[in-house]
Amino acid sequence: MSAYKVTVLGGGAWGTALALAMLRAGHVVTLWARNADSVEAVANGQNPRYLPGITFETGIAATTDLAKALTGADCVLVVTPAQALRSVLGEVKPHVASHVPLVLCAKGIERDTGTLLSAIASELLPENPVAALSGPSFATDVARGLPTAVVVAAEDDERAAALALRFSAANLRCYSTDDLIGVELGGALKNIFAIAAGAVTGAGLGASAQAALVTRGFVELRRIGAAFGARPETLMGLSGLGDLMLTCSSAQSRNFAYGVALGKGEELSGRPLAEGVATAYIAARLTRERGIEAPIVEAVAALLDKAITINEAVAGLMTRPLRAEAD
Ligand SMILES: NC(=O)c1ccc[n+]([C@@H]2O[C@H](COP(=O)([O-])OP(=O)(O)OC[C@H]3O[C@@H](n4cnc5c(N)ncnc54)[C@H](O)[C@@H]3O)[C@@H](O)[C@H]2O)c1
Ligand SMILES: O=P(O)(O)OC[C@H](O)CO
Known part of the structure; x- marks a missing residue:
């Protein structure tokens, strides 16, 4: 051969x-x-x-x-x-x-x-x-x-x-x-939640907040994925949940590290590539245009845009109307 x-x-x-x-x-x-x-x-x-x-x-x-x-x-x-x-x-x-x-x-x-x-x-x-x-x-x-x-x-x-x-x-x-779209979306979107998870760590909000954020981030990832035609089992797989777990839990991740700096209020320019920054911006726009509920994506995009502070982001997420977990 x-x-x-x-x-x-x-x-x-x-x-x-x-x-x-x-x-x-x-x-x-x-x-x-x-x-x-x-x-x-x-x-x-x-x-x-x-x-x-x-x-x-x-x-x-x-x-x-x-x-x-x-x-x-x-x-x-x-x-x-x-x-x-x-x-x-x-x-x-x-x-x-x-x-x-x-x-x-x-x-x-x-x-x-x-x-x-x-x-x-x-x-x-x-x-x-x-x-x-x-x-x-x-x-x-x-x-x-x-x-x-x-x-x-x-x-x-x-x-x-x-x-x-x-x-x-x-x-x-x-x-x-x-499921090409499912694999692409999982890989792209997980970076946004890695920034959010890093921000939670950087702001010192605790391990419980971290786990809650990542879990609700995964709900959002699946909701957005479904709206774009991704299969649920793909998002549960290596390119979705697998990569989300990795990047939301390790300081080795550039997206997570970017989030940590964001949460600490540190200077963000000149840092290594964090793909989630651009993805957060466009995902927030796409979900808004399509009427997809994506509060964590919105919060990350607004934080990156300096439109809100980390405390305002947390308050916004914590005071959303209560609902059934599966909704
Ligand atoms: N680093 C990882 O662990 C890892 C793992 C999986 C996926 N990825 C993905 O792979 C992609 C690349 O990441 P990376 O880690 O290699 O980034 P990097 O910052 O380490 O390297 C990017 C490379 O692309 C080059 N480059 C940038 N713009 C270019 C252009 N217009 N034309 C030609 N070359 C250009 C840079 O010179 C550099 O060599 C990202 O989308 C990232 O999410 C990275
Ligand atoms: O360092 P990050 O955050 O770009 O993550 C790298 C890979 O996507 C991990 O699978």
């Missing part, structure tokens, strides 16, 4: 970790990054800017030349931030063959339009099959070779299963599903 060639777009933490995961799964891996320093470092078994303190095996062919990176690719993992997807795919388009699957690994929704990432890919490269990879997976854990499980989604379930088989390795177990 000829070698399977995976091209990874994005030389940050997750791009590097996924490139390593693909290498460990036995594939020929090329990583494209726009930054020459990252390219040189990754080729030498490090990425000090995004994965400080981690040394890994060599074998990833890293380059800043996008055309070269995409030549002969059997599969492309797109691992740049969600808000950059449209511009990155615009650059990719002239260089990628139409049969090559695009596996979207970012977690977000386009801030200005509310478009899901898979819809952006289908709009720009309509011939290319689209998939998503998501689930509880810190880049540092995956880069270190620690075990986890994720889910690969594509509307064609056979394609999803085939990609999951390709991507799985000793310490990366990939499940598959045809």
